[in-house]
Structures are given as C-alpha cells and as structure tokens.
Amino acid sequence: MTDHIPAAPLAAYTAGDPHLDDATVWAVEVHLENCAGCRARLAELAAPPLRTLLDDVQVTIDRGVRTGPEPARRRAWRRLAHRWAVWSVIPWVATVAGAVLAAFALDRQFPERPSLVLLLAPVAPLAGLAIAWSRRSDPAWEITAGTSRAGLELLLRRTVVVLATVLPPLALAGWRLGMSPALWLLPSLTFTAATLLAGGLIGVGRAAAVLGGGWLLAVALPAVLTSDLPAVVQPSSLPAWAAAALAGTLLTVLRAGDHRRVN
C-alpha cells in the first residue's frame, strides 16, 4: 500500500459524507491506521466543531489519567518467584539437606567406612523431582497441566530449582571431605536424567521410587553392611558415569514430548 489517499475521498471521509461507499471507507481507514502523514492531512481537514470535540475528549482523558486509580505496581521479584519457585519441595529439600549433613558428620567420624555422602548423592534429587511434578503437591495441577507451558518446560524449570537446592549441600560436604566434585555430581545428574526419562513413560513419582529404591537396596545397603566402597562410586568408574549422564540428558531432551501430559 504505497499510494496515499487522494484528496477527494479523504475530504469526503472527514466530512462524514453518506455517499461514500463502504469499500472506500474501509480502504481509507486501513491506510490511516498505518500512515502518519495521511493522519496529519486528516487533522487539517477536520472542521472546527470536530476539533473542539476532540480537544474536549483529550482534556477529559487527561483528567481521568490524573485522577484515576494508579497503575498496578510491577513486582518483578514476586513474579520471578512465582514463575520459578516450587514451594511444595521445601520440606523435602530440608530433609535431604539434613540427610546430607548427617552423612557428612558420619563420614568425618568414620573416614575408613564407605562414604555415605557418595552413596546418598545419586538419590538426593529424586524426592524433590517426584514432588515437583506430581498431582498431589500442586493444588492447581489441573489448570497448569492444560496450558502450553506444561510438560517439559515446567518440568525443567522445577528440575533446575530442585537441583539448585540439593546440589549446594552436597558440594559443601564434598569439598570439606576433599572429594573430587565429579564423584558426586555425575551420579546425581545421571539419576536425575534417568528419572525424567523413565518418568515420561511411567510417571516421575514412580520412576523416582524405582530408581531410588533400586540404588539404595542394590548398592547403598550392601556397601553399608559390608563396609566395602562399591566399584560404582570409585574414581575408576567416572568415565562410565560421564557417558551415562551425557546419554541420559540427550535422551531426556529427545523424549521431551512424553511429558506433555501429567502422569
């Protein structure tokens, strides 16, 4: 639309000429919406009574703006918290932090026993994950589940929140015990990815229960009973953990569509 409105139709439109046909009125209005020059020409053509009316309207609007209610205040921090925070995981995170602290104390006390911090690290985020994406803990799950951000986006946001609250206590304990960060971080990330991956098929809560229970029964419990540090948490198995964490993360992203509906 490069042509501007010819003078005759513009004058007729301004004067409210009843003989102007609808098609022309429409074309004039569409053009006026996007052309400041033609709006200025329209303003010049306007008759004095119309200008007085417009001035009155302007004054009334200005008065309304001055005396009307204040615009609602933007509270960026609150909004950020609403979009990221998962309040329902707080009790679980506190429990996990307590467990890590206890494991750390025991490790300091009995350095010759298998490290409980290492045995706990893989399963530490699982409870938080199960809570963060379940029907029972989110009162508005039914509304949330039917929105376009539901599924992987919300799940990943919540996973980030869980990891951000679970990993610092582990990091602190690992640092004080002088362990390599990879020893606790990689198993932790692998189990997180595996839970999300399996969760897409059987539900995150069930996946967390199976994987966490499996680890505790098959690895952690025998290790505590026999006092041998199992091979899977020794530095020699780190390359395998790295590969598993990478593969798990990739597969989770590839299978993102599984989370479109809440299980």
Add this chain to the structure above:
Amino acid sequence: MVRMVSATELEPTTYAWPVEAAGLRVKAGRHVAVNGLDLRLGTGVHGLLGPNGAGKTTLMRAVSTVHRPSGGSLRLLGEDATNGRVLRSLRRRLGYLPQHFGFYPRFTVREYVEYMAWLREMPKAAIPGAVQRAVERVGLTGRAGAKLKTLSGGMLRRVGIAQAIVNDPDLLLLDEPTVGLDPEQRVEFRTLLRELGADSCVVVSTHLVEDVVAACTDVVLVDEGRLVWQGLPAELVRLGERGGTGDSPAERGYTSLLTTHRSAA
C-alpha cells in the same frame, strides 16, 4: 499505539466444528467414563447436562487436553488432540476452569491471573492489559490486589473464570462455574457467557438446568459416557410440557429424556 487488524485475525477457520469427537473413549482411572461418545460442537454456548457420574468431568478433562483419550478421535479447533505435537499451540487457544479449582493461597488475584496468562504463553506486552480486562469482566476489580486466601468461595470461582478467559480462548471449558455464586452474580455470569459465546465455542458443564436454559444456545445431555440428546434449550422446554418430573418445564424435559433413554437401554 497503532494496531492493524492482521490478515490472520480475519482469516476464516478451516474447520467446521471447534469440538469434534467420534467414538471417543476416555478412562477415569480404570473405569471407562466416556464410552463411545459422538459429539460436534460449533460456535456458541453449549450446556453439558447429565446425572452424577455421567462422565461430564472426564469429558471436560479430555477436551481440555489434560487426559489422553484411550480410543476414538478427538479434533479440537481443527487439530487432532490425540497427537502430542500439536498440543502446545492448541493449548494457547484453550481456556479451562476445572471442577476442583486449585489455587495458590499466597498469590493475589492479579498475580494468579497473570501467572495463568504466562503459562498460556501470551505475548509479554499483552499480559497486563488482558489480566485487567479479565478481572474487570468477572467483577473483581476492587479485590484485584487481595490475596486468594482472603476471598470467599464465590469470589474464588470468579477468579477461576477470570483465569480461563484471560487469553481470549477460541475454546472455553467451564466445569461447574456457577457453584457458590449468589443469584445476582449468576445473572451477571450468564451475560458474560452470552458475550463469550458470540465468537468462540464455550462448553459449560453444570447441574443447574435453569442456567442452561437461560444462557446456552445448545444443550448436550450425556449419560453413562454416551450422548443422549443434543438440541436447543427451547426444544428441551417443549419436551417438558409433555411429561416428566420436576419444577420447571426444562427440568421436566431433562428428566423425561433421561427416563426415555434408560428404559430404551
């Protein structure tokens, strides 16, 4: 600010029915609550009636894409709702008020509606205006800054309606929206329904036959997961003049339809 009506807004739709179900089966737990339902809904307000346990809420959950249908076909706004890939774009055009309206007690009304607008991926610039408009439409302007835990049941219900209409949905699903509303608010709500039904498809699930007759353009009666009857509210009233039990012609029409259906089955 100059806004031009874009070509996509004026485009005719490419589907005949906003909701089109054929042989739809949806499970609630292990129980098949919707069993072979055939339904077509056009633009307008549709009142979904049926006895307790007829599968209304399960049907609403399936149409809101929360539950996956276990069989049959379900097309919403021209898209196949059983295909996961289209869900994200489809859900931007849906509004849903569930029967159990869960909420976050510490959110204010405005914050909650804004959060829901954000979850439905509205453009960032459009959210504040849309939130204000939705809150005004349900008559909660004076309480927009109040925390949800301080509101009464009827007000909470209206917050639920506000969050459902905030994105101007093409398909709006309201499950028992009038529970807890006082008579004046119910009359206002009916006016709102008529406005909304002018250019979108609104499905209202309810027990209150008089709400359906007053505000709906179409009545859908389901029982045991199947469609029993679909027609105009006036037809329901006319059926009630012939027999059935109840206090109003519409109620008599409703009971006589159910009785006929059950004796035929």
